[in-house]
Amino acid sequence: MEFRILGSVEALADERIPLRGRRTRTALAAFLLDADRVVPISQLVDALWDDSPPPTSTRQVQHCISLLRQAFQGRRDQPKIVTEGTGYRLSLEGSTLDSREFVRLAAQARGLTEGDPAGAVELMRRALELWRGPALADVSSSRLAHRATYFDEQRLVVWEECLALELNLGRHETVVSEVIALSAAHPMRERPAELAMTALGRCGRRAEALAFYQGFRSHLVDEMGIDPGARLQALHQALLRGDDRLGRAEPARPPAVIGTVPATAPGQPQAPAELPAGIATFTGRAEPLAALDRLLNSPHGPVVNINGIAGSGKTTLAVHWAHQIAGRFPDGLLYVNLRGHDPGPALDPTAALAQILRSLGVPPSALPGHPDELAGRFRTVTASKRLLILLDDAADDAQVLPLLPNSPGCAVIITSRGELPGLTARTDSTPITLGPFDGDESVSLLKLLVPDERGADEDRLRRLSELCGGLPVALRLTGERLRRRPKLSLDLAIDELTGPDRLDHMRLPGDPGVRATFDASYRAQPVWLRGLWRSLAISPLDTFTVNSAAALADVEAAEARSGLEQLAASHLLESLESGRYRFHELLRIYAAERHAEEDGAEVEQLTVDRLLDWLTAKVDGAHRKLRPEHPVIDPDLTRFERFADARTALEWIDAEAVNITRCSRHAAELRPRRCWQLAAGMHGWLAVRGNRRDWIALYRVALDAARRAGDLRGQRLIQHGLAVAYSSLDQFAKARTCFRIAISIASATGQTQDALWSYAILTGLELEHGRYDDAAETVADALRNLPPNGRLPQLEATLLRHQGNLFLHTGRLDAAVAPLHEARTLLTGIGADLCRSYVEIALGQVHEARQELDLARRHYLQALRLVHTRNDNRLIATARLRMGAFLAAHGPTEEAREHLLIAAEKSRLLDDTQTAEAQRLLESLGAG
Structure with a gap:
C-alpha cells in the first residue's frame, strides 16, 4: 500500500481508500508521523481533541482504529495496527510513505552535491515532486500542526538547495521565473530573494535585480523594522558594481542562518573562527535542530546543554548547528575542549577562561592571575560582543558556570555526557538530551x-x-x-x-572504538556505583526498579534509588516515565564485560540467585491475591510479598511480566525450581492478561524444568496451567490431556482440592465442546468428592455453575436456575467477584433462553458492574460479549456495538477464541 501525508492524508491500494470521518483521518496522520513506533493512546487523544477530550475519548479512539483496520482489511500488503502496551503501532512493512521517500531522496542528493551536482538536482526534483500541497493539508489538529510545519520547512530548504545547485550549473534562464515565484510566496525569507537576485543578475537583468532588492528591503523594514542580512547586502553591492558573475550560489541553509560573518575591517584584529569542521554525512536529529533553532528567538543569549549517552553524536550536532548559525555572531566563534572525559584531568575553568581571552585578543601579559579577576575580565571583554561559544565535553556544573558570558548577544553551546542540573537551576539554560537514532x-x-x-x-x-x-x-x-x-x-x-x-x-x-568511548563514562563513576551498574548488567531483567536493583546489588532501597538516579543522570542508564530504568544494548554488553573481568562467574551466580529469590517471593504473594482459591506456589515460603489487594497485585505483574518471563527462562537450567515457580505464579495474570501462545511457550519451558528436577508439585501446577491455556485456544484434545495428567498427579500425592479444581475447569472445557455426557460425569464426580459444610465455596460455586450451564445446553432450562442461584448464594459477601461474575452471566443466558428478557438484562448488567472492579481482560471480554450479543438480538444496536468493540479488543489482546464471535456480531451490525 501507499501512504501520503505531503499534502492531504491519503491511503492508496491501486485506488484511493476512503477514510470515514475527520477523526479517522487525523488518527491515521498521527500513526504515519510515528510509523513503526508505538503511539500511546494519550497521544492519539491529544491529536484528535487537542486540550478538550470528551469522557469517551479512549473508546472513540478504539473505534477509529477499528475503522482503520476495516479500511485496510484485504488490501495488498495490508498494514497492521498492532496493540502494544498502552498504545498502538502502525506497521508499514511492505508499504511506502511519501515523507520517508522525501527524506531519503534529499539525503541521497546531499551526498552528491560536490561530486555530481546534476545528479543531486535530479534527486531533489524527484523529492519535491512528491508534494501535493502543505503537509497534512486536510488535518485540523494543533497537536500535529508543528509536525506538519517541520515537513513544510524541509520542503522549502530542499527547494532552495536545488535552485542554488541549478544556478551553479548555469541554468539561470531556466529557473529565474521559479525563484521569483518562490520569493513572492515567502516574502520574509531571505534565501529565495538572494537566489532571485542572482538569477536576474546572471540573466543580464541587473536593473530588475536591483529593483527586486529595494522591494524586498522595503517590505522587511515596513514589517519588521530591520534591514536584510549581510549576505543579501553583499549581493546588492556586487550588483551595483556591475559584477555579472555574482560568484557561486552557496548551498541553501536552514532558516536559522541569516547572514555570513562580515569581512574584518582593516586594522581590526581578526574575529576568532575556532569551530571544528562539520561532517559532510550529517543526517537526522531534525527535532533537536528545530528545538535549537527556536532558542535563537530568546531575548537573552541562549545557553543550551546538549547531553546524552556516550557516542550519541553530541559534539557532531553541536558543531553542525554552530556552523548553521555562525552568521549571527560577527565577533567570533570560540571552541573549548573541556576534556571532561579524557583519561587525564579535565580542563580547569581558569585555564579555559585564559584560552578564551587570548582568542579574543587579550595579550597573555594582561591576563589577571586571580581566578575571580580572570572571570571578571572575561565578562567585561564579552559584554558588548556577539559571540558563539562551544564548550565541548563538560565534566560538571562547576567547570561550566564561570565560562558563561553575561551579554545578550552571545550564545553558549555545552556538550556533556551527564546532565548538568546545577547549570539548569542557576541559569536560564535549556537541556537537550540526545538518545540513539531511530x-x-x-x-x-x-x-x-x-x-x-x-x-x-x-x-x-x-x-x-x-x-x-x-x-x-x-x-x-x-x-x-x-x-x-x-x-x-x-x-x-x-x-x-x-x-x-x-x-x-x-x-x-x-x-x-565504541568500547573506549564507554570506558571514559565508566571510569568517571565512583567505585560503588560501578559495582551497582555491573550487577544490573548481568541480570535477566529488561528494566529495573529501585527494589529489583536493591535485590541485585544487596543494598538498601535508598542506596539503590540514589545509584539509579546518578547512573541515569550520567546516561549510563535510561530513565523511563514509569519510574523504571533500562540499559542501552551496547552499554549492557560493555557493563557485562566489566563484570566478567572485575567480579567473575561466582559473584554473577550469587547476584542472580538473590534476584530470583526476591522475585519468587513477590510473584507468590501476587498469586495468593489473584487466585486465593488456588494452591500456593511454594507452601514453605514464609517471606512472600503481601499485596494490599488483587488490583495492586495485578498492576505489579502488569509492570513486571516481561521481567518475570525472562527470569523464569533464565533459571531453567541452573535453578529449575525457580523456573517453574515463577511461571506458575503468573497463572492468575496470564489468565486475564496474557497472550495464550506466549503462555504456552513459557509453560513448556517450565514443564521441562520441573521434569528435570523431578518436582511433581511443579509438574501438576504447570500441566493445569497448560490445560487452561490450550482450552482458551479451543485445542480440546491437548487441554484434556493436560487436565488428566494434573488430576492424576494431584490424586497420587493426596492433593484432593487441587484435583477438584482441575475437574471443575475440565467440566467447563467439556461443556464448551459439546461433550455433555462427559461433563455430566465429571461434575457429578467432583460434587460427590467435595468436603462437607461449604468449606470451599468458590470451588463448589464453580461446579454448580457448570451444572447449571450443563442443564442450559441440554435444554433443561427450569432445572438450570436452582444450581446457579445456589452458587450465587455461596459467593455472596466473600469478595469472589470473578466467580460471581461468571454466575451472573450464566443466569443471564438461562433467562434469555427462557425469554425472560428483563431478568436476563438485569443479570448481564450485574456481571458488568462486577467486572468494572477488575482488570481482567478475559472476564471483561466475556461479559461485554454476552451483553453485546443480547443487545444485538434485542436492541439497542448502538449500545451493542460499543460492548462488542470492547470485547473484540480485549479478546484480541489475549489471542482468544472469543475474538471471532465478537467480530462476527460486529459485522452483522455493520461495524466490523
Whole structure:
C-alpha cells in the first residue's frame, strides 16, 4: 500500500481508500508521523481533541482504529495496527510513505552535491515532486500542526538547495521565473530573494535585480523594522558594481542562518573562527535542530546543554548547528575542549577562561592571575560582543558556570555526557538530551556511509542499525568498516555483530572504538556505583526498579534509588516515565564485560540467585491475591510479598511480566525450581492478561524444568496451567490431556482440592465442546468428592455453575436456575467477584433462553458492574460479549456495538477464541 501525508492524508491500494470521518483521518496522520513506533493512546487523544477530550475519548479512539483496520482489511500488503502496551503501532512493512521517500531522496542528493551536482538536482526534483500541497493539508489538529510545519520547512530548504545547485550549473534562464515565484510566496525569507537576485543578475537583468532588492528591503523594514542580512547586502553591492558573475550560489541553509560573518575591517584584529569542521554525512536529529533553532528567538543569549549517552553524536550536532548559525555572531566563534572525559584531568575553568581571552585578543601579559579577576575580565571583554561559544565535553556544573558570558548577544553551546542540573537551576539554560537514532535515521546514515550497491539493501542495513543500537558512533564505525572493505557483505557484517564479541567489531585501526568511548563514562563513576551498574548488567531483567536493583546489588532501597538516579543522570542508564530504568544494548554488553573481568562467574551466580529469590517471593504473594482459591506456589515460603489487594497485585505483574518471563527462562537450567515457580505464579495474570501462545511457550519451558528436577508439585501446577491455556485456544484434545495428567498427579500425592479444581475447569472445557455426557460425569464426580459444610465455596460455586450451564445446553432450562442461584448464594459477601461474575452471566443466558428478557438484562448488567472492579481482560471480554450479543438480538444496536468493540479488543489482546464471535456480531451490525 501507499501512504501520503505531503499534502492531504491519503491511503492508496491501486485506488484511493476512503477514510470515514475527520477523526479517522487525523488518527491515521498521527500513526504515519510515528510509523513503526508505538503511539500511546494519550497521544492519539491529544491529536484528535487537542486540550478538550470528551469522557469517551479512549473508546472513540478504539473505534477509529477499528475503522482503520476495516479500511485496510484485504488490501495488498495490508498494514497492521498492532496493540502494544498502552498504545498502538502502525506497521508499514511492505508499504511506502511519501515523507520517508522525501527524506531519503534529499539525503541521497546531499551526498552528491560536490561530486555530481546534476545528479543531486535530479534527486531533489524527484523529492519535491512528491508534494501535493502543505503537509497534512486536510488535518485540523494543533497537536500535529508543528509536525506538519517541520515537513513544510524541509520542503522549502530542499527547494532552495536545488535552485542554488541549478544556478551553479548555469541554468539561470531556466529557473529565474521559479525563484521569483518562490520569493513572492515567502516574502520574509531571505534565501529565495538572494537566489532571485542572482538569477536576474546572471540573466543580464541587473536593473530588475536591483529593483527586486529595494522591494524586498522595503517590505522587511515596513514589517519588521530591520534591514536584510549581510549576505543579501553583499549581493546588492556586487550588483551595483556591475559584477555579472555574482560568484557561486552557496548551498541553501536552514532558516536559522541569516547572514555570513562580515569581512574584518582593516586594522581590526581578526574575529576568532575556532569551530571544528562539520561532517559532510550529517543526517537526522531534525527535532533537536528545530528545538535549537527556536532558542535563537530568546531575548537573552541562549545557553543550551546538549547531553546524552556516550557516542550519541553530541559534539557532531553541536558543531553542525554552530556552523548553521555562525552568521549571527560577527565577533567570533570560540571552541573549548573541556576534556571532561579524557583519561587525564579535565580542563580547569581558569585555564579555559585564559584560552578564551587570548582568542579574543587579550595579550597573555594582561591576563589577571586571580581566578575571580580572570572571570571578571572575561565578562567585561564579552559584554558588548556577539559571540558563539562551544564548550565541548563538560565534566560538571562547576567547570561550566564561570565560562558563561553575561551579554545578550552571545550564545553558549555545552556538550556533556551527564546532565548538568546545577547549570539548569542557576541559569536560564535549556537541556537537550540526545538518545540513539531511530530506525530511519540509522538507515539514512548507513546509506550515506556505504555509497555502493550495499547501501541499497535497506532490510540488511536496518538489521545492522539494530545491532548498533542506533548509536551514531557505532553506526559510523560500522559504516566506515564497510566502506574500507568493499568486499565485506552485509550478511557477514551482521554475523560479526551478532556474535558475543560485538564490540570488537566496532573499532578501526587507529581508532579505539565504541568500547573506549564507554570506558571514559565508566571510569568517571565512583567505585560503588560501578559495582551497582555491573550487577544490573548481568541480570535477566529488561528494566529495573529501585527494589529489583536493591535485590541485585544487596543494598538498601535508598542506596539503590540514589545509584539509579546518578547512573541515569550520567546516561549510563535510561530513565523511563514509569519510574523504571533500562540499559542501552551496547552499554549492557560493555557493563557485562566489566563484570566478567572485575567480579567473575561466582559473584554473577550469587547476584542472580538473590534476584530470583526476591522475585519468587513477590510473584507468590501476587498469586495468593489473584487466585486465593488456588494452591500456593511454594507452601514453605514464609517471606512472600503481601499485596494490599488483587488490583495492586495485578498492576505489579502488569509492570513486571516481561521481567518475570525472562527470569523464569533464565533459571531453567541452573535453578529449575525457580523456573517453574515463577511461571506458575503468573497463572492468575496470564489468565486475564496474557497472550495464550506466549503462555504456552513459557509453560513448556517450565514443564521441562520441573521434569528435570523431578518436582511433581511443579509438574501438576504447570500441566493445569497448560490445560487452561490450550482450552482458551479451543485445542480440546491437548487441554484434556493436560487436565488428566494434573488430576492424576494431584490424586497420587493426596492433593484432593487441587484435583477438584482441575475437574471443575475440565467440566467447563467439556461443556464448551459439546461433550455433555462427559461433563455430566465429571461434575457429578467432583460434587460427590467435595468436603462437607461449604468449606470451599468458590470451588463448589464453580461446579454448580457448570451444572447449571450443563442443564442450559441440554435444554433443561427450569432445572438450570436452582444450581446457579445456589452458587450465587455461596459467593455472596466473600469478595469472589470473578466467580460471581461468571454466575451472573450464566443466569443471564438461562433467562434469555427462557425469554425472560428483563431478568436476563438485569443479570448481564450485574456481571458488568462486577467486572468494572477488575482488570481482567478475559472476564471483561466475556461479559461485554454476552451483553453485546443480547443487545444485538434485542436492541439497542448502538449500545451493542460499543460492548462488542470492547470485547473484540480485549479478546484480541489475549489471542482468544472469543475474538471471532465478537467480530462476527460486529459485522452483522455493520461495524466490523
